[in-house]
Amino acid sequence: MATLTIDTSKIVANVSPTLYGIMTEGKNHSYDGGLYAELISNRTFQTSRGLSLENWTLIQNGNSQAAIKIDKTTGPSAAVPHSLKLVAVSANGKEEAGFYNNGFWGIAVWPSKTYRGSFYAKADSPLIGGLTIRLVNDKTGAVAASTTVLSLSGSWQSYSFNLKTGALIPSSDNHLEFLVEHPGVAWFSLISLFPPTYKNEPNG
Numbered sequence: 001m002a003t004l005t006i007d008t009s010k011i012v013a014n015v016s017p018t019l020y021g022i023m024t025e026g027k028n029h030s031y032d033g034g035l036y037a038e039l040i041s042n043r044t045f046q047t048s049r050g051l052s053l054e055n056w057t058l059i060q061n062g063n064s065q066a067a068i069k070i071d072k073t074t075g076p077s078a079a080v081p082h083s084l085k086l087v088a089v090s091a092n093g094k095e096e097a098g099f100y101n102n103g104f105w106g107i108a109v110w111p112s113k114t115y116r117g118s119f120y121a122k123a124d125s126p127l128i129g130g131l132t133i134r135l136v137n138d139k140t141g142a143v144a145a146s147t148t149v150l151s152l153s154g155s156w157q158s159y160s161f162n163l164k165t166g167a168l169i170p171s172s173d174n175h176l177e178f179l180v181e182h183p184g185v186a187w188f189s190l191i192s193l194f195p196p197t198y199k200n201e202p203n204g
Helices: none
Strands: 056-060 065-071 083-090 097-101 114-123 131-137 143-149 157-164 174-180 184-194
Touching: 056 065, 065 097, 083 097, 083 174, 114 131, 131 157, 143 157, 174 184
Parallel strands: none
Antiparallel strands: 056 097, 065 083, 083 184, 097 174, 114 157, 114 184, 131 143, 131 174
16 A cells, blocks of 8 residues: 655745646546545436436336336425436336446445445325335346335435445445335435445445
8 A cells, every 4th residue: 555645844846826726637437436435326317418317227127117217396405406206107025116326337345344325205195115225236136235214205305224235255246226116106316325434445
């Protein structure tokens, strides 16, 4: 590991007093997913090209039927007035419906670690029921970690969750799924997932 030592007691170069400001170049998601250790790509469903479901994909397991789209009429705040709308026409415990995010070229998963997540959501009446959130391997379909939010409110609320991995082979080929087991309509926004803190391993 490289070490940078700065001696503030010694001036080694002069800087123009008219030089001020900052310049950065955001390549390869060096802000989101980099300095800001967010694992979810496009967490508010908007890119530099406008509102978009980029990096979000519909899930229809088995014979379930569902759709996702951008809803411009409702969001968790005036600053974020839009959301992802999930319409589950049919779904059950063995044939779930929902959506997933593939992160920044995948989501890195390590064994025996806890990933912290949060999101804003609301549901129609009756409530959409249990919401399953899980990390799934892209190649094998193996579930690395899973948790359940028992119900969603009929108004915008903040929810938090933890995903604890077990014994597994570290991999960056994973995605985050949101799944429902009952028909209904729900709206989501500001979905986040943060990596655990490692002592001797890189984050994420």
